[in-house]
Amino acid sequence: MKTMEHQDWTPFDQTALGTVEIAPEVIEFIAGTAALDVEGVHALSGGFVGDIQEKLGRKNVRKGIRVRIGDQEVEVALSVIMVYGSSIPRVANELQHKVKQSIETMTSLTVKRVNVYVTGVAWDK
Template sequence: MEMIADYEKTDLGRIEIAPEVIEVITGLAASEVEGVAHMSGGFVGDIAERLGRKNLAKGVKVEVGKKEAAVDVYLIVEYGYKIPEVARNIQDNVRNAIENMTGLRVVEVNVHIVDVEFKSERKLDVEEPHQRVR
């Protein structure tokens, strides 16, 4: 169940933060961590991105309450990095980003490593398309 965080009432009204905002903050904070190759949005999310739709919340699931948030992050790690260290850095970066930007208390940051990417795979993704053979 997704809820809009409704945790502050001012003289002028309520302040609400949509779960999609938490997802974007989480995705950006996780992708900043060294060793993260990219976020994993699953098959449908990856196809949408290849079609040109940039999804900053790719690979993120969020549960938001009135004062707390819990997030799940699905990502691919670069080969050669210590996975437990990368995961802890993601947890710290995500928690800090959400708490500093929204004031919500983060109760969980669950990190799901779904694959490892080798540098040779990454290089193939950014190479120019092959020349046509005539």
């Protein structure tokens, strides 16, 4: 399994008419959208620079997500800020399942692992 740069695409499927490829940004977007749908997740954590950019009005649903793509399989790492009072183990487990299901349903790639890193806790909006 290799880490792919954002400009690289992963060969996905060979058909009679050609190749279908999926950009890593697409998988990051799917993971981010699924993660933000989970109750108890306040936000994705993109670190200091990502958080500053968001305060300046640049919404990035892919921040805080790293994807490693291999042959027909994916590993995902999510950095999240949880809502204060939420059960971190319950929310993390739901995150793992929802992200895995969303990526596999939309891409037919196998999600080998979803690692969740809780980087903070915040009051709900």
